[in-house]
Amino acid sequence: DGGITQSPKYLFRKEGQNVTLSCEQNLNHDAMYWYRQDPGQGLRLIYYSQIVNDFQKGDIAEGYSVSREKKESFPLTVTSAQKNPTAFYLCASSLGSTLYEQYFGPGTRLTVT
Amino acid sequence: KNEVEQSPQNLTAQEGEFITINCSYSVGISALHWLQQHPGGGIVSLFMLSSGKKKHGRLIATINIQEKHSSLHITASHPRDSAVYICAVVPASYNTDKLIFGTGTRLQVFP
Secondary structure (H helix, E strand, O other): OOOEEEEOOEEEEOOOOOEEEEEEEOOOOOEEEEEEEOOOOOOEEEEEEEEOOEEEEOOOOOOEEEOOOEOOEOOEEEOOOOOOOOEEEEEEEEOOOOOOOOEEOOOEEEEEO | OOOEEEEOOEEEEEOOOOEEEEEEEOOOEEEEEEEEEOOOOOEEEEEEEOOEEEEEOOEEEEEEOOOOEEEEEEOOOOHHHOEEEEEEEEEOOOOOOOOEEOOOEEEEEEO
């Protein structure tokens, strides 16, 4: 079955630690996205990538980093510089842009204490 | 003011009722997405439309570009329709890499 996976589903970290969230897709999609969701707010774009070895900052990229070394993988690192990292993180992919159907992963809930 | 506004924020219904969720936006758009987020957090794409109307099963989505408004209708609602419904637009003024999301409408359907 084709799809997009994220792991782990729940993640707990201490303040000051970097943490990497995994996102993998086997849909052969070119575009991949990372979003953050906070209660009462719409999803906000952290980073996106439309092609391997290239990625762009979204609206809230500060304190985050990504890589796109393979078409199917787009890991997100939440660094210690992110002031308020506790949130629900969603990865998504599409054929080429936001003009195509968006496929979302199940999400990772990160709690930093 | 948010560029994408949804109403109502919360909606409760009895099974079988006809449901309407509204989305208004203030920017020119190339397309609009309707998404469904279940309690576990996963999001599923329901529709993408740029004009007119689309139907899939009991779900109907309409859009009026001139009025900058879209509606999502659910006919014969069922408890399994309980979810958060999210509207997202592709702004015409940007490249097509970004979506602007509404904050969602939480729907609860009771048996």
